[in-house]
Amino acid sequence: MSPFRRHFLRLLASSVLVLTSVTPVRADLVTDWNALALSTMSTSTEAPVMARDLALLHTSIYNAAESIRGGYQTYGFGSYSAPSGGTLGASYEAAMAAAANTVLQSLYSGSSAAFTTLYNTQLGAIAGGQAKDDGIAWGISIANDMLTWRSTDGASSAASTPYSPVGTVGYWAQTSAAGALLPGWGTVGTFAIPGTGAYMSSLPGGSIASYLLTGQYATDYNQVKDIGSSFSLTRTSDQTNQAYFWAAGDGTVKTTGMWNEVAQTAATSAGLVVTDTARLFAAVNVAMADAGITAMATSYDTQFWRPETAIANGDADGNASTDVDAAWAPLINSPSFPEYVALGGTLSEAAAAVLASYLGDNVAFSLGSDINGDGSTDLIRNFTSFSQAADEAALSGIYGGYQFGTSTTDGQAIGANVASFVVGNNFALVPEPSGALLVLLGTGMFLFGARRRR
Template sequence: MKKMWQCGLMVLVVMVAAVSARAADEVTDWNEAAFRAALVAAASPLNSGRVAAMVQTAVFDAVNGVDRRYTPIHVAPPPSCAGASRRAAAVQAAYVILSKVYGATATAANQQPTLDARLTASLAAIKARDNPASIAKGLACGQDVADAIWTWRSADADGFNTPQPPFFGKNVPGEWRSTPTDPYPGTSLPMAGRQYVAMTPWAIESPFQFRPAPPGPPDLNGVQYARDFNETKTMGSRTSAFRTPDQTNAAWFWATGTAPLLWNQVALSLIEARSGDRDDDDDRGDRWQRESGRDRDEQNRLLENARILATLNISMADAAIGCWDAKWEYRFWRPITAIREADPANPRIARDPGWTPLFATPAHQDYPSGHSCVSGAATTVLADEFGERTRFSVTSDLILGVSRSFRSFSDALEEVKNARIFAGIHFRTACDDGTKIGLAVGRYVLDHNFQRLR
């Protein structure tokens, strides 16, 4: 551990843990609030990622609208943002979106009292620093921007509110069909996430912009498929004698942690570390100069944090949309089906009707891997912001005592891919091609959005 500290930045991320009071601001605080609300609502990774993208888009466009430094994501600065408190704008924008999703009209638990209490606490802190007129303008700015974002994404709800015929797949070699929902033998579920197949992207041009070119998954009679098949069969079996304890830990770690939550916590800890370094170095000038300079720094930091989290979350949301487009296009079967029903005429592989993966198989197609798509986008954005060779550790509160340490973002991404194979729920090609989708989406978002104006 000492060596890791001496070699470079080491950040400890605790999932669902609060950012320290020293570095927290309204942007990071309400990012955390969004994921806490998602956990209470038991939202799926896809849904929690979509809501996070809405929250962070609204927050960024509101904060940026006060003193426009970057091109907006969707909302040009409304008149209400002129002279507004950035802090109040950020808080209100997040509050409005979260109230619409998790408030009194939510299908899950009504979290409006919790959100109201958080808003009151945030505004109390803001009132100690900003003047009443700017706060009032900030609240109006945040409201206007959040309403515009909500209207923009209202078409998403069509996929959730309009009943869709369940898709159970086909009993054809290579084609996905509903998999056993272990630990409930004899039951199965239709494809999950169909609403995302044709969802309007946030920043990329279309859901299929980065769809893998045909043939997509490997040919069932080819060498690559046999290699993938045998690797997952060996390393992903529940009773594998070849998977090491550390590989098993990695599989469970990434399987129990949702990718959007995890990568946001990584981002928050890196933001915190960067903010702490700047605060330690701020010893210039007299008290007035320090205070006024610190306020300017905090205002700039608020905008930069909003930019980082918006970039991260719309990249992950678009990667998920692109991923589900490809899943629907290729509809490739999962390892549990492929291994149990392998063609006995193929000399490179052997059927095992009793094979069981380490982890229960999710109810959607193998190709491409969702975790790999989303993590590819996340690591692209975070490496661009903080540097590829940033070192960090991640500790889960869902599996006590389990943490993962990485020397770089690419190392973390490689483990994500391997973990899906060790869990027995994906083939290698699904992970590799999923990563390519995520990398392309993340790069596109960085290159075509958040352009600096001054």
């Protein structure tokens, strides 16, 4: 047999092996891990941390699959090289499960038994043999490489970064006994954007002193003073429900988790196969992770005060249109970090923009919310699009009395810009083979094409 023919048959055999390994698999291989991760994180993990950990989880799952399948370009960033060359014929389903288990066992070892149970259940549904064994080994390798890379991203020290409130007019002051939340999170390494600097925003006028004297500040101030008060007479019952629905307090899955639940519902409704579900979750969580890092960088760089502090000092801000009310209190307790920009609005817009890019915006869905952190659904709201839900999430901070209007608008802009970069630069289809190669392969052309089409 000629060397050319031997080479051709090897290519053709590889094509058949890849084709047989991409039989549609139940999407809950991904969503089961996502749901268990959310349940684990809800007890103590803050929204930006949750976004980082979920991005680590889902990029590992995604890379475990695509480095074997080759349908989408694998994820890489900075010093972390996109993996390639997964063992030929390995089970990508086993690789995905092994990657997920390895990541979560490392990040949340206290829930080891729950992860082991799910892992064993998923592996039990995969036929034994060399393909399964190779997939497990490859998935563990993918996850460990990801964990090693992220171990030096600064997340572990973000909560203990020294921070002291400035203590003057316009600057954030603690409104509860809780210390400043994650003051170093803005320096955590990003997943996709080349640093936070180009994505951060600033107050109108460029400084706190300038903004306080503007008509925009007076508008923001009087809006939240009126509609965000604990005893507001103008806030509607539906707006009150929105405020509580999106508050995402302690014991809940936080804003990050709520958008993962939206993604899960949307993926199921769209009938996505498991690999497309993995891609969607990786993109959504990478966007939220980088949006959260950027929002926190902006918050601690700006250090703007919360409405309750502002309204108690309305006679000291130099703006004649902001009347003081020392007895004013917000409907919902203020988060323990500076006000500008709105973290919830930023995260929500990032997630919604990715979902709309992948699935179209006009997707109807329902979402439940745990208001008091007891693990039960207290409210269910219905939406006609991802953007509607993102807008409502942003506005809820005003209705809750802990966010100014400019902060929500600028936060959404950050989220949209981050999402645009993530979608435009990651998780793309592998290009079709060149025309010359297609002609050379002949029948193999159909096989290579089939592996990428659903």
